[in-house]
Amino acid sequence: MPIYDMEFEMDLSLGDKIKEMAEAFGPDKFLQVLNQMDWVPKNTTTSKPAEHVLLQEAVEYYFSSDSYTELAKSSKEAYRYEMGMFIKFCNKHFQEPDFKSVCTSPFLGSYLAPVKNKNTRSKKAAFLRNFLRTVLDHFYEENINKLKRVLKVTVDKRRLPRAFTKEQIDELIMLARLGRESFRNFVILWTFLGTGIRLSELRTLQVGDIKPQTQEIYVRSKGEKEYKTPSKITEFSLELLNQFVKFRYGAIRDLPNYSELYVFSDNKGISPLHDSTIQKMLANLIEEASTISDDDKRVYQLSVHSLRHSFALYLLESGVDPYTIQQLLRHKWLSSTEVYLKLFDDTLVKVINQHPLANLKVTDFF
Structure with a gap:
């Protein structure tokens, strides 16, 4: 018997077994387990970028993303504090902030402008880079290259560590x-x-x-x-x-x-x-x-x-x-x-x- 006939029979047999398992556990549960085990190929087709994402939706996604969850505990606390400050500023300018509206160089510049201390400004810019990079990549398949200039991170090398006498x-x-x-x-x-x-x-x-x-x-x-x-x-x-x-x-x-x-x-x-x-x-x-x-x-x-x-x-x-x-x-x-x-x-x-x-x-x- 030709090889292709044997492969065809094996496919039929495997199909019958999969059908039996799906009927026994339910198709939704069966597919859920396959996804958990990474046995279902990822969809490689390019999805259409989101058109309208609220700031609140972006924030919720960010706090559930690896970019945030894999941070050290102290960094998580600092970033949550910075997020609260940023949201408060956004709510003063927009009734229901849209992510794209607050993700512009002029708006981000106006947020950072009052911060005169270089190190404090750099910490805020570093947080915004992490947040915006994560959200832009997920919802819009974009990077933050256009925003790097306003989100410049500089370290004051003249600032020495302080020690007690x-x-x-x-x-x-x-x-x-x-x-x-x-x-x-x-x-x-x-x-x-x-x-x-x-x-x-x-x-x-x-x-x-x-x-x-x-x-x-x-x-x-x-x-x-x-x-x-x-x-x-x-x-x-x-x-x-x-x-x-x-x-x-x-x-x-x-x-x-x-x-x-x-x-x-x-x-x-x-x-x-x-x-x-x-x-x-x-x-x-x-x-x-x-x-x-x-x-x-x-x-x-x-x-x-x-x-x-x-x-x-x-x-x-x-x-x-x-x-x-x-x-x-x-x-x-x-x-x-x-x-x-x-x-x-x-x-x-x-x-x-x-x-x-x-x-x-x-x-x-x-």
Whole structure:
């Protein structure tokens, strides 16, 4: 029998079996399962771009898209805040905003115009790029090339990271011991200062992540969702951390989920503290500190991340080379670490001016 006859009979047999399954489970359910298993070829025909999309519809799609759902938690919160600000602005100009009406260079320019701070403007522009790119591609099969000029993202390279002075750190630690949740706040500060970890890494620290035998804690580094990486910790901070865990969770050490408990938590280790809880704690300490000037108490000056900068700066002052600091901070690129050298320049100027010969004046000789 020719091959084509055998193939024809196989097709008939397969068709009968598929028909039986569709009749048994219902055609809609059968097709739904096939789609879930990616066994139905995608439609490659070009669909006609949408003609009219409301801003609300665009926003709903964006928040369900991979462009948003795959962002880090902190970025999601920031983008939701930015979206709220943008929607509020749009509603002032349109009764029922249409996406295409707000997706123009003049309108976007008028939205960004009042923002004078370069870094703040860049953050808003970065959000708008992500949002508009996602929606334009989905509904209109367009890109944002025409909007890039008005949505320019620039980073002020002259802006150096802000670090606390040792005097300021001493006062913050003293104040932390006097307030509410003093033991917890005291340990949080020393964990930051003894490791240089980020806020997101500290708040998600679990009991099982503390490794005394290797003097490490395991943290979920920036951009890593699948696994944790080791971060060295000073002996003093490690001892404090262990004492805190013993104080908080020593009575439930035998529980099967003991190692999964979050170290810093408000509900017995079930979930971690919120970012804002730690940020507010430090902000209150900064506000109380007499060694911190009013100018440095303003928003975007000194913050939780300044503790990471302080960790790096103090290492430089102690003579540790940038390559070692890069490893301790877990920077992928040395250029990220070298920015602290600029901070160190100010320290070198202060040190050299303390030289015994630095106080001499030219007039003493002429």
